[in-house]
Amino acid sequence: MALRDDVKGTGTYSLIAIPIMIWTIIPLLWTLALSLKSTDALASADANILGNFWPRQVSWENYQLIFTGGASELFLPALRNSIVVCLSATVISVVLATFCAYAIARLQFPGKRMILTTALGVSFFPVIAMVTPLFDVWRNIGLFDTIPGLIIPYLSLTLPLSIWILAAFFQQIPWEMEQAAQVDGATTWQAFRKVIVPLAAPGVFTTGIITFFTAWNDFVFAISLTSDRARTVPAALAFFTGASQFEQPTGGIMAAAVVVTIPVVILVLIFQRRIVAGLTSGAVKG
Amino acid sequence: MAEIVLTHLVKKYGDGFPAVNDVSLDIADGEFMILVGPSGCGKSTLLRMVVGLEDITSGDLLINGNRVNDLAPRDRNLSMVFQNYALYPHLTVFENIAFPLRLAKGKHTEAQVREKVTQAAGMLELTEHLERKPSNLSGGQRQRVAMGRAIVRDADAFLFDEPLSNLDAKLRGQMRTEISRMQRRLGVTTIYVTHDQIEAMTLGDRVAVLKKGVLQQCASPRELYDQPVNLFVAGFIGSPPMNFLPARVGDGTLSLPFGDVPVGTDLVEKVAGKDVVIVGLRPEHIKDASLGDVTGGARFNATVDVTEWLGNEQYAYIPFEPDPSVQALLEELDRDLDGEGMRTQMVVNLDARSRLREGDDAAFAFDPASMHVFDPETGACLTRDEDLAAQIAREAEEDRRNSLERAKAREAATA
Incomplete structure (x- = not known):
């Protein structure tokens, strides 16, 4: 019975899924197509097939432009900044959120509810409302246009969500696991590191990826809080210029967009299996 | 160790x-x-x-x-x-x-x-x-x-x-x-x-x-x-559990719901001054009198309500009306033992040969010496024999040491 129900449902789901998939993939394909067009093909519909969609002749000139050509001075440092900022923000955020969530899930202390509510409250504020005051503060204390100057706002953006997700994961792990570890001779720290963290791995990876994406894709903070030295890729794209002021640097922007999408795709492919919950099955009676 | x-x-x-x-x-x-x-x-x-x-x-x-x-x-x-x-x-x-x-x-x-x-x-x-x-x-x-x-x-x-x-x-x-x-x-x-x-x-x-x-x-x-010390232990240990019957103290007898049982002088002394006591009787100590396994002892007739035949043994259930003076106590005991407060009935563990069936009016026999008598106020067991209990404890400890020794010897032999 269960099998037949599954099969019956599949058709309907596919019918609904196909338009959604097309809807989401077209902008990505379009970006890729634009990045592969030469300057001429961008201007003339005749050089393209499928109704001006795909270039007849694939050209790598946009990629040459951003890696070795005129835009490389802007793009390569921005790429480096992006990687440094995002990796640091992710690592710090995951570590802090893991400790905080563990405390919330396991320990009784005054103000526990307040921490959770405040964490949620912080994420209510629109990002743009924080930018102007932050800009002033950062300039006065010398954090403007520095890498820590970006990491700190990203942490404040991602920590609340990370704490909530991880607290939920920790609460699912049976207390007995930890007690068993303690009886087996583990200190609280060993029980946490060897039993709790591996079991919460799907949650840890989920929060890690969310943090990375938030930081990687952020534009508002990146454009407002940086100048030349700490500018990340999304902000740098806005400073691309064409050969003349009348020419849009479309191809270069698209090529850069494709390049910065690649790490995201790789991350998702690597970790999608680990994000699957249900790792705890079999821990206790099942 | x-x-x-x-x-x-x-x-x-x-x-x-x-x-x-x-x-x-x-x-x-x-x-x-x-x-x-x-x-x-x-x-x-x-x-x-x-x-x-x-x-x-x-x-x-x-x-x-x-x-x-x-x-x-x-x-x-x-x-x-x-x-x-x-x-x-x-x-x-x-x-x-x-x-x-x-x-x-x-x-x-x-x-x-x-x-x-x-x-x-x-x-x-x-x-x-x-x-x-x-x-x-x-x-x-x-x-x-x-x-x-x-x-x-x-x-x-x-x-x-x-x-x-x-x-x-x-x-x-x-x-x-x-x-x-x-x-x-x-x-x-x-x-x-x-x-x-x-x-x-x-x-x-x-x-x-x-x-x-x-x-x-x-x-x-x-x-x-x-040799349980009180009602609770007696009721908890044993399956099916011990039957608890209210008994009025008479002159040299205890009146159970199913009849009077003559008791020895030492027990008479212990229950002196009490109106009602609780008698505990293990299901396996009550026999089907028609099989002729028991000679002497106390006998009574009762109507069997339900029987359960298990192959090696069978259980017969005999309902009875509890004495109102101890009913509250028995109900509390039942709750303590995780019971459901169901009807009061006596369970008898019969030999598998017995051919008693539902509705039969049957004769049962038991040895009065197998009765445990409990004080209804304190729940304490009045028939507990301290000397016998101490002897059982000594024997059990001896058995434990012996089996540990044997296990060690076996271990040494295989190693």
Whole structure:
């Protein structure tokens, strides 16, 4: 019975899924197509097939432009900044959120509810409302246009969500696991590191990826809080210029967009299996 | 190897309710001690106090003479099997068993770890499952892995918290004998919590019966069965449970609902001054008189309500009207024993040859000496023979030592 129900449902789901998939993939394909067009093909519909969609002749000139050509001075440092900022923000955020969530899930202390509510409250504020005051503060204390100057706002953006997700994961792990570890001779720290963290791995990876994406894709903070030295890729794209002021640097922007999408795709492919919950099955009676 | 002494242990929770109230126990080296009682009697709490997962409100816990009240679980060198096994799902069976060894850093080389784990796995017949994850194992296998993790380390004592309650009846029987064999072979002090009186009777060298956090009686299974100290212990130990019948005290007789029973002079003295007592009669002590197995003794006639034939024996149920003066007491006792407060009936465990059926008016016989008589006010057993109880205790202790010696000798012979 269960099998037949599954099969019956599949058709309907596919019918609904196909338009959604097309809807989401077209902008990505379009970006890729634009990045592969030469300057001429961008201007003339005749050089393209499928109704001006795909270039007849694939050209790598946009990629040459951003890696070795005129835009490389802007793009390569921005790429480096992006990687440094995002990796640091992710690592710090995951570590802090893991400790905080563990405390919330396991320990009784005054103000526990307040921490959770405040964490949620912080994420209510629109990002743009924080930018102007932050800009002033950062300039006065010398954090403007520095890498820590970006990491700190990203942490404040991602920590609340990370704490909530991880607290939920920790609460699912049976207390007995930890007690068993303690009886087996583990200190609280060993029980946490060897039993709790591996079991919460799907949650840890989920929060890690969310943090990375938030930081990687952020534009508002990146454009407002940086100048030349700490500018990340999304902000740098806005400073691309064409050969003349009348020419849009479309191809270069698209090529850069494709390049910065690649790490995201790789991350998702690597970790999608680990994000699957249900790792705890079999821990206790099942 | 350890001797564990509990002196006046008390556990009070935040609301002041004593979950464990003034429990004192002396657990000898190599002894198999059972903590048993109905749900909520504090037996698991007591075990967790011993292992260090619950704080001790007052009293002393001594392991080998050292007070360990304030030591963390890892410093008490006890190993524990949890009710839900608490295996580490991200580790293989091998790593699960090796976990305590790996935590003791620098104590064991990789080769030693491998040898110890292989040996423990061999004892529990887990060798072929060592590379699997717990989620792929059956309930019984998971149970054995949990035991492997407990025995692999040279712990001072093993603690079991209702380890078999998640298994089905057949597997439970097998694992029961397995635990018993393992305990004898290793000769390690063991504390075992259960709510199942069959596990308590079959496994324990001694059994501690708890009720609402208070220790009722701690004795060998045989003593609990033959010489219970009070109504609660008598009703808890034995399956089907002991029948409790109200009896009016007459002149040299006790009037049971089914007839008068003449009693000896010593019992007459004990019940003197009481109107009503409670008589406890084990189902197996009542016989079908028509089979002619019993000569003499007390006889009575009663109508059988229901019979259950089990092949090797059969149960007959005989309803009766309880005396209103003790009805409240019997109802309270039933609640304490996790009962449902159903109709008052007497259970008779008959020989399988008996051909009694529902509705038969039958003659039954029993030996008046097999009666236990309880004081309805205090619940204390008036017929308990202290000398006999002491003798049973001595014999049980002797048996325990002998079987430990034998197990050691066997071990030495095979090694």
